[in-house]
Amino acid sequence: MTTIGILPLARSTFDVPFAETVRDDAIRALGNLDVEVVGATDLLLDGDATDEAIAALATQDLDLLLVLQVTFTDADAIVRAAERIDAPLALWAFPEDRTGGRLRINSFCGINLAGHALTDAGHTYDYLYRANDDPVALDELRAILGGREHRATTWAPAPDLSALPEAAVATATAVRDQLRASRIGLFGDHPDGFHPCRYDPAMLDATVGIGVDRIELDELFAAARDVPADDRATVRARVGAALDGVDDVDQDALGKTLDTYSTLRTMADDRGWSGVAVRCWPEMFTDHGGAACAAMAMLTDEDLPAACERDVYGNVTEVALAALTGGAPAFIADLVDLDRGSETGVLWHCGLAPLSMADPGARPKAGLHSNRQKPLVHEFPLKPGRITIARLHQSPEGLALVIAGGEMLEAPASFSGTSGVCRFDRDADGMLAAIMDHGLEHHYAFVYADIRDELRALAALWGVKVLEIA
Template identity: 40%
Template sequence: MKSLQVAFLPIVRSTFDVPFAEQMIDDARQSLVKAGFSLLEASQPIQNLDAAQQVARDFSSLNPDLVVVFQATFADSTMIVEIAQAIDAPIFLWAVPEPWTGGRLRLNSLCGINLAGHALTLRRIPYAYAYASPQDVQTVQKIFDLAQASSLSRRLKAARFGVIGEHPPGMDSCHLDESKLKEVLGVQIERIPLEDVFARARAIPQSTIEQTQTLLSAQLDNLDTLPQVSLKGTLSVYNALKEIVIERKLDGLAVRCWPEFFTEMGCAACGAMSMLSDGFGQISPIPCSCEADINGTITQFILQTLSDAPAFGTDMVGVEQETDQVALWHCGLAPMTMANPKVRAQGGLHSNRGLPLVMDFPLKPGEVTFARLSQATGTLRLVLGKGEMLGLPKPFSGTSGIMRLNLPAQRFLDLLMSEGLEHHISLVYGDYINALETFAELVAIPTLIMDRR
């Protein structure tokens, strides 16, 4: 994700201890700079309504990811209201404690954000807050999570996703509710007929296909052993999809991968989607879901944006209650960067159709976050959880792995079935639960957390 821009706007009243307040401001500024934020600042702290109005005018066109109002001293709420109404970004109110000395109340910072919070609530303006020292690590993390969530929300509002074909019959979990996605997330959907992809794939020059195969052979050393006509079919599909993404400026694809790719093109689409999701061929990673699962693609986009790494959409195909483990599997579309480096990745045949190209490797070990933008309740909800991919042999052919859950496996299974959740989840390496919860709260999506709580 790009460097996060934070508008850092301190408020000071001259009737309080200004030198002490200025020290608090400097300390908070240093904490934010040290954390890597790009700060947007006024020339001096805001001291009156006129100054607040000028800042509001100056900053309204700068589009910060977050506005941090640092309440260095008490002030009435007029200045914060002016800023919050003018700048299109989430508001974070930060007050600082001061020693209880029995003497002068030097800052009265807490009362300032209390007053501000009431004024914003009356105007239905949401905000987050902290009452903590300028060096407080948890506060800086809260600021990071909220700024990151805001940046992600903006990226989604500008994002365009392609849906190729319709989801297969009976795959209701892949249903596209375009109006709801637009209303809640702001994403744009472009429908693309399967026939357009097939025609473009058939027109890819043989020289381009051979060049792609040469590059891919550096990562998969068994391509020459696979049926070559079908292999080249997958590689032509990869190039066709890549062209469509570039021409239409798409940020992700949801592809009806069966049965037509097998029956019309004589190949599997899985390998092509793996390559795109991985950023193969010097393009940015383009998240792809099979079965035209657009909510899966958007979930992968969210995870990819937060982590700066490719994400993977997978089925849950087995649960072992005794060890709290879940078997994850998909035919072969996981990004190759998720392969266990101790096991050589291979090109493979689709497990049901016997055609290439699918990827074949176990998922690498490490902490993972899984998520799903679910519509099981008829409204959008973000399902979240954590686990650990284990460095074990893959449970099935294709791209698969074994995840140890962060909750009892029976509880996971009960939630999966009692909530009627979709059969796909998306995962990425790392812990992004707090960031996802913050994002869901920002865009007003309910969450279901699958953990020990």
């Protein structure tokens, strides 16, 4: 009989009771296949439990290793499983309703992150993004067990500059030169298991030429503790005028966010940075005491693009997008949902979007980080309009540029934090395949403008391949 080994991965910072329901329903669905299911049935919430489950499955003769991405997790455990278990690997992520409330499991982002890490490490995998009660899920699992084939990857060579509009080439040339003369600030190490947030200094320098100044988090926190009370009060008044509910959040934690903003602003001004990439968790919460989200959103609105999770390539992409548009803010987001019925996706982050991106029909609010329950994050749906999405992508072969287009729709907030419903220039299944088949990163930068020709020209000037996913 065919044997499937399962790894139900989750983290306790998400909605564990809901995750347990998702896990139970997934295992129940697997019972409708003519297979034997082995492996852990409890949620694997930490590294020790996960490693024990991996070791147990490594002794089994498996026809498929199926990772149940019950909640978002980092990618390290999945890479370890791929290295230690001799079986084909598949990742199963589960949609969740767009309730306007907390993002309860963030499952799709988990397999997006894992897909990049696996691709980077040279491992092959399959995937599905289906609700456990979707009949098509079983059909896809049967196809995976049968060794279904995916489309070939479609990276294109660097574009031909002569085929692009002269104005776009001129803009891209100026931005190429501007980036060569620019520097960004990098704070701390990338989070463990967040492979897209690693970067190669030599590769970045050779391709883009932008400089990177590294600062330790302890230095940032020490400087933030010395922010004068008058400076905090000034920023507090500004935030209070822009957001509803500022008086209702923990004022001490709010102050830590405000001081983070002031410190990053001062450092950037003193050192001439064009962007900042900050390790925002867990230390912002555990050591400093407040979320970095709103602080970085404020900087982004001030022509200083800011990226969370110390995502250097994401921040460089933001800086490039802002420069190509003459200063429009660029936001870095997770893609957390793709809906086949409406052919839309949700671009979201904890509360990092700048206020200039807020839907004018919705009053922005002060919010708490959904997993850490500390302020300050922004709460609002994104405004409608045409967007261009991009990502400076890393691979073993070098850097490349991902480009996409879409229309942000007028819609209520899908989840708490800052989120927008986007109809990409490609259907949901096409987006899913492009992202997962190519092992793309989980962070996507976007700007309200159509600058695809300018990005193509920039790729040509950098001499990098291009992938247009929408």
